[in-house]
Amino acid sequence: MIGDAKITRRVVVLSDVHLGHSATQVGEVKFLGPLLEGADEVIFNGDTCEQTVSAWREKGRAQLAELKLLCARLGAEARFLTGNHDPDVDGEGWMDLRGGQIFVTHGDMILSDVAPWSLECIERREKIREVVEEFKGDVSTLDGLHRRTQLVEEELRPSEEPRLGSKGRMYLWTALWPPMRPLNILRVWLTMFAKAERFTERFRPTSEVFLFGHFHRPGIRRRGSRIYCNTGAFMRGARALMVELEGEWMTVRAIIRDKDGYFRPGDSCGSFRLRDQRSRSK
Secondary structure, three states: EEEEEOOOEEEEEEEOOOOOOEEEEEOOOHHHHHHHOOOOOOEEEOOOOOOOOOHHHHHHHHHHHHHHHHHHOOEEEEEEEOOOOOOOOOEOOOOEEEHEEEEEEOOOOOOOOOOOHHHHHHHHHHHHHHHHHHHOOOOOOHHHHHHHHHHHHHHHOOOOOOOOHHOOOOOHHOOOOHHHHHHHHHHHHHHHHHHHHHHHHOOOOOOOOOEEOOOOOOOEEEEEOEEEEEEOOOOOOOEEEEHHHHHOOOEEEEEEEEOOEEEEEEEEEEEOOOOHHHOOOO
């Protein structure tokens, strides 16, 4: 598990950049620069690059290296968490901040079948069920659940490059077929915050904030005393949010794209004052 880092610096959290994917909106890494400027640390919360589709892997690897160089040039420490599209990235499966006050993970562990909207999950559902049922590890711990999730993701790796057409223009249309895909997408969108709540209550019941991505559906919810934020995605047809952590404040911002293609921080979607850590320990 990564860290137990106290937030004394300006930290930015992003997810689902999908570098290398033919349908990502981030054609060039430099377009992310304005989001990283002024950050002491940037947490990339899974699916930063493509590692599971062979046709996209080389570009994803090259752009990931560019991203690390860009962060270094801007003076921001880059930290990575794994996702279902980048399971081999140099990072762990989750992160705790401010003594466990803030819990960060990609979101692929929330669902036992990881990505029920994917063609691979629909086509291989019996095999996925076998992997889940036959897993011998202890899924009452994050370590065990993460290992089972990794095994499911190995079964979900595409056997060939998805046919998305030139520059990924068919990406949105592929979500409509077979009919089970849009139904599964709608189902997980409608239930993702409830599932996120159950997941967090199970593994981080004392956390006050849960940051996740994976579902490509940005939003903020307060359920009980906890704040849940899905940071969306930089994919065609999706929107992304950024989270800024500084001192005792967490701010969630929209991300806008200027006429030159650069992504920039937009208006605040909500600012939240985090409880003083000293009061938490009493």
